[in-house]
Amino acid sequence: MFGSGRTFHGLILTTAGRKQLYRKFVTSYEHIEMRPVEHPLVASRLAILRHVDTNRAVFRTTLAELATLLIYESTKDASTEAVRIPTPLTETDGVRLEHPPLLVPILRAGLGMAEAAQRLLPESEMGFVGLARDETTHEARAYMEVLPEDLTGRTVFVLDPMIATGGSLAHCARMINNRNAASITVICALAAPEGLAYVDTLGIRMRVVTASVDERLNEHAYIVPGLGDAGDRQFGTI
Numbered sequence: 001m002f003g004s005g006r007t008f009h010g011l012i013l014t015t016a017g018r019k020q021l022y023r024k025f026v027t028s029y030e031h032i033e034m035r036p037v038e039h040p041l042v043a044s045r046l047a048i049l050r051h052v053d054t055n056r057a058v059f060r061t062t063l064a065e066l067a068t069l070l071i072y073e074s075t076k077d078a079s080t081e082a083v084r085i086p087t088p089l090t091e092t093d094g095v096r097l098e099h100p101p102l103l104v105p106i107l108r109a110g111l112g113m114a115e116a117a118q119r120l121l122p123e124s125e126m127g128f129v130g131l132a133r134d135e136t137t138h139e140a141r142a143y144m145e146v147l148p149e150d151l152t153g154r155t156v157f158v159l160d161p162m163i164a165t166g167g168s169l170a171h172c173a174r175m176i177n178n179r180n181a182a183s184i185t186v187i188c189a190l191a192a193p194e195g196l197a198y199v200d201t202l203g204i205r206m207r208v209v210t211a212s213v214d215e216r217l218n219e220h221a222y223i224v225p226g227l228g229d230a231g232d233r234q235f236g237t238i
């Protein structure tokens with residue numbers, strides 16, 4: 001794909017640019033379908049979230065806006081069914097979503113995306129999964145699980161701003177997959193390549209809709225450049 005002149009679709013690329021494109025378009029996973037969302041409104045919201053001086057209130061508002069944009073993108077190929085609707089003047093054809101998804105925010109940080117998702121998809125139901133990473137081992141520990149016993153045939157949207165080691169998503173995806181969901185879409189602000197690679201090894205098919213795949217994890221399993229702790233930045237350090 002990258003020719004000898006180090007070009008990509010006619011663009012001459014720097015080394016950093018090549019690496020970024022490689023991550024965004026070339027890295028392919030066996031079970032994960034990546035959908036990086038490239039849009040100025042998404043990129044500008046992400047910049048606000050990343051900024052160290054963004055206060056808690058602005059962070060929460062901006063995360064909700066970003067969630068709206070990502071969900072808009074992730075539903076563009078959702079199946080619809082035809083309905084006849086009366087306008088004030090006559091009758092005409094309209095559509096509605098055929099399979100409104102089950103929304104599953106991963107607490108705490110995913111809560112900041114839940115209301116935005118529900119506003120766009122008011123017909124949806126919502127489940128909840130509470131997970132916290134152990135600060136030392138970085139492993140996800142479950143403390144809450146409110147999901148239907150059977151998800152056969154259901155479309156599920158997992159909401160979590162971060163995929164870091166991938167442990168939290170792996171835990172949640174297994175729960176959903178064990179209940180026979182038809183499809184899993186993960187809506188996240190940021191993903192780390194290490195976490196995506198790990199989640200791919202689970203063998204569970206899913207789509208990941210994200211504003212960015214960042215460079216790497218640091219020694220504390222935080223995403224770099226990242227945005228810090230997505231839960232703490234919304235709700236404080238508890």
Ligand code: PRP
Pocket residue numbers: 106107108109110131132133138140160161162163164165166167168169195221229230231232
């Ligand atoms: C954050 C984030 C993810 C998880 C990602 O939650 O919201 O759920 O970390 O990390 P991982 O991919 O390495 O599992 P955290 O565990 O900090 O809990 P919080 O949302 O309650 O702050």
Ligand code: URA
Pocket residue numbers: 109162164221222223224226227228229230231
């Ligand atoms: N969880 C977060 O909130 N941020 C990270 O960078 C990694 C895990």
